[in-house]
Amino acid sequence: MPHSWSLALLLFLLPPSASALGVGIWIGGGIGTQTPPSSSNSKLHNAYTALQAWKCAITDDPNGILATWVGSDVCSYKGVFCIQPIDMSTDLVVAGIDLNHASLQGTLVKELSLLSDLSIIHLNSNRFTGAVPDSFRELESLSELDLSNNQFSGPFPSATLLIPNLIYLDIRFNYFSGPIPEELFNKDLDAIFLNNNLFDGQIPQSLGNSPASVITLANNRFSGSIPVSFGYMGPGIKEVLLHNNQLTGCIPEGVGLLSEMEVLDLSHNSLSGHLPDTISCLSEIEVLNFAHNQLSGVLSEFVCSLRNLANLTVSYNFLSGFDQECTRLLFRNVGFDFSGNCIPGKNRQRPQPECSGIPGGLNCLRIPLIRCG
Numbered sequence: 001m002p003h004s005w006s007l008a009l010l011l012f013l014l015p016p017s018a019s020a021l022g023v024g025i026w027i028g029g030g031i032g033t034q035t036p037p038s039s040s041n042s043k044l045h046n047a048y049t050a051l052q053a054w055k056c057a058i059t060d061d062p063n064g065i066l067a068t069w070v071g072s073d074v075c076s077y078k079g080v081f082c083i084q085p086i087d088m089s090t091d092l093v094v095a096g097i098d099l100n101h102a103s104l105q106g107t108l109v110k111e112l113s114l115l116s117d118l119s120i121i122h123l124n125s126n127r128f129t130g131a132v133p134d135s136f137r138e139l140e141s142l143s144e145l146d147l148s149n150n151q152f153s154g155p156f157p158s159a160t161l162l163i164p165n166l167i168y169l170d171i172r173f174n175y176f177s178g179p180i181p182e183e184l185f186n187k188d189l190d191a192i193f194l195n196n197n198l199f200d201g202q203i204p205q206s207l208g209n210s211p212a213s214v215i216t217l218a219n220n221r222f223s224g225s226i227p228v229s230f231g232y233m234g235p236g237i238k239e240v241l242l243h244n245n246q247l248t249g250c251i252p253e254g255v256g257l258l259s260e261m262e263v264l265d266l267s268h269n270s271l272s273g274h275l276p277d278t279i280s281c282l283s284e285i286e287v288l289n290f291a292h293n294q295l296s297g298v299l300s301e302f303v304c305s306l307r308n309l310a311n312l313t314v315s316y317n318f319l320s321g322f323d324q325e326c327t328r329l330l331f332r333n334v335g336f337d338f339s340g341n342c343i344p345g346k347n348r349q350r351p352q353p354e355c356s357g358i359p360g361g362l363n364c365l366r367i368p369l370i371r372c373g
């Protein structure tokens, strides 16, 4: 099920009213002066430089948010959040930027890397274009970067992989294109959201190295097969969405090793062969979607008897049957869609001629299975 990150850490530190209003707060800071802060707080002075440079690169602001971005008190700027550092070494530091749904048009600027205490950047649902500046690698406190639902383009923003403490990377719903780097899955990220971009090429073999709990690569143009390393991912993986790409080949047998998996969507690809019986080891799985592929064979009792299953979709494949156990899904109130297959005697199946030659009738590696769990 979807995870809710959000302003996690930061908002615990803020009074609820401040976050609800989306207005920056200050703690014991002065107000009113229109000059940059004095050098006694060089951090806030750097923040002033960074935010004013960024303001100049924002060309449209239909909600008038940047009208509050005047004067030296950056902590009072709308969407800018300050905290007192734990070690009390300086007065205040800018720890978060939250401009979700602000409809801002413009670009990111390299000066933002001056915000060395920034732990959260949330810019979802704006109209930012261009690339992520290379200087972002210097944001050593940054843990959450949400650039989703903008118009960023160009190659995968590799600078993000050099941000030392990043754990949440959300760049979905943009126009990033080209291949994704191996290093993405070697990095200690907990959440990797890349869906709805224009990425292509193969999914790197390093996939199995990722310690993430959620990986979404759906609605791109990835091709080739699912890396065999898939099953050897960290034990914490809960959600993997690969649907609507151009993936081919077999579903790796190792999928069954992902014992915490709750949602797996491989639909709308060109995967072939049979479903691995090891799927029956996914004891926590709730949603399985294999629709619109070229899978063949018989859906086994092992898959259909999974305890936590809420929705099993295998429609539009070339399955030739399913075990008796699968009919019981209907009584268990589990969504079970097997339409558009080649199952004799069932309604809404493919016309017989389509079933006589199974496309890509591939022989996948098959490990004989003793029922799981």
Ligand SMILES: *[C@@H]1O[C@H](CO)[C@@H](O)[C@H](O)[C@H]1NC(C)=O
Binding pocket: 289, 311, 312, 313, 334, 335, 336
């Ligand atoms: C099951 O999942 C499919 C594919 O995501 C969806 O279209 C369908 O509405 C779901 N069915 C139920 C009963 O939740």
